[in-house]
Amino acid sequence: MRVSSTECLGNALNYSAFKPYLRMDIEQRPVAEKHFLNTTVHKISWSGLTVAIKDRRTGQTRNILDNVEGLVNSGDCCAVMGPSGCGKTTLLNALARRPINATVDGRVCINSTQLPDAAFRHVTSFVEDHDTFIGSLTVRETLQFASKLAGITHESQARIDTLLKSFGLVDQASALVEKGISKGQKRRLAVAERLVTGPKILFLDEPTSGLDSVPVFTLSATYATLQSATISSLSLLLLSAGKTQYFGARSAVIDYCEGIGVTIPQRVNPADFLLELVNIDFSQDITAASQRIADLQSLWQASNNAQLLCESILATDRSSEGLSIQADDKPGIGGQLMTLLQRSFLKAYRDIMAYTFRLVMYMGLAILMGTLWLQLDRNQDSIQLLINALLVSCGFMAFMAVTYVPAFIEDH
Structure with missing residues (x-):
């Protein structure tokens, strides 16, 4: 999870209110909530992850990520922190196997297994840092179409109701996404849309962007509830210049800094201090700042924390733990096509610019052409006039089709 703020190092969230619910037996839970339980994926690990691009001007290869390693167990949360441009989004894209215009090397394993892309996408989901909604749909319809495209038919409505309640969107269920909900509610809807599958x-790429403290707490508590376990271990991955500066428990980062001779002042937010420590963009002496980052990275590589992480990843790779994935029950091309057509018709019905405006313009063109080329004789003298009429009508329809380009981009 990539974060853009400093909540991950603030006071720990108190999930005691959820403990009685979390200890509830699985069989006693509603059917819709059983789907959110994770009983198959136990850990995800990555080692030697390197992402390189080729500089167009110099022709040389530059590493955006350089030999990044990590391990996250089931039920845990890993926050990726670092200054702008350090490779946070690139790391998430590489881990999620999203298209990257770069060379990606390294291993990403789930339960010590490198899954094929189809199986990997079956157990993972990605929430982007920007909203990608169809504004003319309601909140409930957004979740409904997401579940239909994923092939969820049984208890789909119950799942949607559970997510709407968990993310505080019950009152906004019938509101249009474009104008009926706030930016913070859109962020919650983006997470709920992915969780419905x-x-x-x-x-999650910047999941708390645009949210105040109450929605942040609600989102974190919802994650813990849906995982059937408290987030007992919050890991922190600190990046700078594409290299690991720290990876481990959030609670141990202060002790680690003291162990390498870096003292965090009292009454200073540790997250703010660490971000300032690994940021060289605004340094007066770039050479000294770059050397500081190199020294921090060397201290990390020589630390016991890095050795323990490497040993844990090696132990995971040597284990024979597999992954049982249920057969893919997604609808076929025909079912997906019908769902997309239904969504397009619903959108066009509510989008004035899509069809209503074009219909009015076509009616105006019909009246114009009907009056300009009224009662033409069907003889040799009228051929050129008929050609002009056909040219105007075809050209007008071609230009009017451009008005649907924004809607097409939104659907895409």
Whole structure:
């Protein structure tokens, strides 16, 4: 999970209110909530992850990520922190196997297994840092179409109701996404839209962007509730210049800094201090700042924390733990086509610019052509006039089709 703020190092959230619910037996839970339980994926690990691009001007290869390693167990949350441009989004894209215009090397394993892309997408989901909604749909319809495209038919309505309640969107269920909900509610809807398919691993790019403290707490508590376990271990991955500066428990980062000779002042937010420590963009002496980052990275590589992480990843790779994935029950091309057509018709019905405006313009063109080329004789003298009429009508329809380009981009 990539974060853009400093909540991950603030006071720990108190999930005691959820403990009686979390200890509830699985069989006693509603059917819709059983789908959110993770009983198959136990850990995800990555080692030697390197992402390189080729500089167009110099022709040389530059590493955006350089030999990044990590391990996250089931029920845990890993926050990726670092200054802008350090490779946070690139790391999430590489872990989630999203298209990257770069060379990606390294291993990404789930339960010590490198899954094929189809199986990997079956158990993972990605929440982008920007909203990608169809504004003319309501909140409930957005979740409904997401579940239909994923092939969820049994208890789909119950799942949607559970997510709407968990993310505080019950009152906004009938509101249009474009104008009926706030930015913070859109962020919650983005997470709920991905959770409706029941992914076992969720990648979030700046999930708390635009949210105040109450929705942040609600989102974190909802994650814990849906995981059937408290987030007992919050890991922190600190990046700078594409390299690991720290990876481990959030609670141990202060002790680690003291162990390498870096003292965090009292009454200073540790997250703010760490971000300032690994940021060289605004340094007066770039050479000294770059050397500081190199020294921090060397201290990390020589630390016991890095050795323990490497040993844990090696132990995971040597284990014979597999992954049982249920057969893919997604609808075929025909079913997906019908769902997309239904969504397009519903959108066109509510989008004035899509069809209503074009219909009015076509009616105006019909009246114009009907009056300009009224009662033409069907003889040799009228051929050129008929050609002009056909040219105007075809050209007008071609230009009017451009008005649907924004809607097409939104659907895409």
